[in-house]
Amino acid sequence: MYHIERAIFDIRRGLPVVVKAGDQQLLVQALEGIESVNELARLSGSRPSLVLTRHRLESMGVSITADAAYLPLAAQVDERALYALAVAQVEQYDSPALLSGLQPAGMGERGAVALMRRALLIPAALIAVVSGSAADDIAQRLATGELLEVDASDAEACLAGAPGMLKRVSEARIPLEDAVDSRFVLFREPDGLREHVAVVIGRPEAHNEAVPLRMHSACLTGDLFGSLRCDCGEQLRNAVADIEAMGGGVLLYLAQEGRGIGLANKLRAYTLQDGGLDTVDADQVLGFGDDERDYAVAVDMLHALDISRVQLLTNNPLKMRALREGGIKVVARQALYGRLNDHNHRYLNAKATRAGHFLEDVLSNQR
Ligand SMILES: Nc1nc2c(ncn2[C@@H]2O[C@H](COP(=O)(O)OP(=O)(O)OP(=O)(O)O)[C@@H](O)[C@H]2O)c(=O)[nH]1
Numbered sequence: 278m279y280h281i282e283r284a285i286f287d288i289r290r291g292l293p294v295v296v297k298a299g300d301q302q303l304l305v306q307a308l309e310g311i312e313s314v315n316e317l318a319r320l321s322g323s324r325p326s327l328v329l330t331r332h333r334l335e336s337m338g339v340s341i342t343a344d345a346a347y348l349p350l351a352a353q354v355d356e357r358a359l360y361a362l363a364v365a366q367v368e369q370y371d372s373p374a375l376l377s378g379l380q381p382a383g384m385g386e387r388g389a390v391a392l393m394r395r396a397l398l399i400p401a402a403l404i405a406v407v408s409g410s411a412a413d414d415i416a417q418r419l420a421t422g423e424l425l426e427v428d429a430s431d432a433e434a435c436l437a438g439a440p441g442m443l444k445r446v447s448e449a450r451i452p453l454e455d456a457v458d459s460r461f462v463l464f465r466e467p468d469g470l471r472e473h474v475a476v477v478i479g480r481p482e483a484h485n486e487a488v489p490l491r492m493h494s495a496c497l498t499g500d501l502f503g504s505l506r507c508d509c510g511e512q513l514r515n516a517v518a519d520i521e522a523m524g525g526g527v528l529l530y531l532a533q534e535g536r537g538i539g540l541a542n543k544l545r546a547y548t549l550q551d552g553g554l555d556t557v558d559a560d561q562v563l564g565f566g567d568d569e570r571d572y573a574v575a576v577d578m579l580h581a582l583d584i585s586r587v588q589l590l591t592n593n594p595l596k597m598r599a600l601r602e603g604g605i606k607v608v609a610r611q612a613l614y615g616r617l618n619d620h621n622h623r624y625l626n627a628k629a630t631r632a633g634h635f636l637e638d639v640l641s642n643q644r
Pocket residue numbers: 492493494495496497507509512533534535536537538543546547556560590591592593596624634
């Protein structure tokens with residue numbers, strides 16, 4: 278774990294790391310921010326390949342069964358064209374010839390992409406097998422700590438976090454406008470990369486039957502600035518008021534910005550949406566699935582707060598399923614709406630039609 282988190286910092290800074298897969302060493306670097314593919318080739322002693330996710334390839338009309346595939350790169354490669362190959366809208370890069378050399382990803386390539394995802398970068402990686410005389414140079418850089426090496430299986434597992442290992446770090450009384458008797462309890466994931474907050478409103482333990490619960494994924498633009506592109510800010514405030522009115526409960530504020538893809542990618546996705554894509558397709562163009570969130574951390578927080586039966590405030594069927602799978606009894610669901618406006622109606626429609634959210638009541642008002 279320790280090595281993985283340091284590797285993620287290096288990846289985010291644009292540095293290469295070594296991923297060890299069996300007896301092979303791969304030099305791995307994020308596509309995002311790469312200045313020179315040739316420099317990676319020189320360091321590794323071999324020609325790099327570009328690893329793309331299944332979702333990205335599907336958005337280009339290529340279907341594969343593996344989670345990712347890699348494309349060996351020609352000797353002369355333009356970094357900007359490569360970047361476009363990983364994130365630009367489909368029509369521009371519908372080039373079967375270019376993609377004909379695709380190979381299904383092995384453990385090393387899958388580990389490389391997992392590191393990019395956990396680092397909240399575009400999920401596209403450059404990899405090059407360490408070979409020939411470069412191996413001595415790499416070994417020396419590893420020995421001096423200039424380069425880090427991680428195991429491919431550890432890299433692949435990093436997305437799952439470390440269930441059961443969440444740390445309860447600190448807490449304080451924070452009176453809220455809509456719920457004066459509130460406490461913020463902060464939890465930190467064991468690798469130190471993400472923090473989540475449980476807002477405990479009133480006395481949830483007084484509910485014998487089921488605790489009112491909101492699991493809210495962070496949305497900087499909506500929650501903090503009142504963006505009209507989504508319904509998050511209003512849902513957040515309504516949730517606090519509803520929980521207070523229900524006699525207390527818990528709001529889990531989860532560090533899952535952009536359905537787990539991070540703020541940088543969400544902004545990219547918004548720009549793609551301005552080009553005509555819906556919220557699900559835009560994420561897919563960037564290489565992500567419909568919803569990248571994992572609620573294991575929420576289940577851990579509920580365990581830490583001694584909550585096992587809930588009344589969930591959501592319109593999202595996936596959240597209910599995730600809690601049930603985590604052993605939390607979802608006794609009832611309560612709808613939670615934000616207002617429909619000219620800027621968010623496409624987004625809310627897509628949530629209903631593409632992701633099965635229960636939004637009929639809101640959307641039926643639009644006519
Ligand atoms: N990738 C992406 N994320 C978005 C977009 N619009 C909003 N989001 C994110 O979607 C998430 C919405 O979180 P929630 O409101 O907790 O959940 P939900 O899936 O809408 O389900 P509810 O419980 O019914 O509200 C937040 O993390 C937002 O940042 C978008 O267009 N693209």
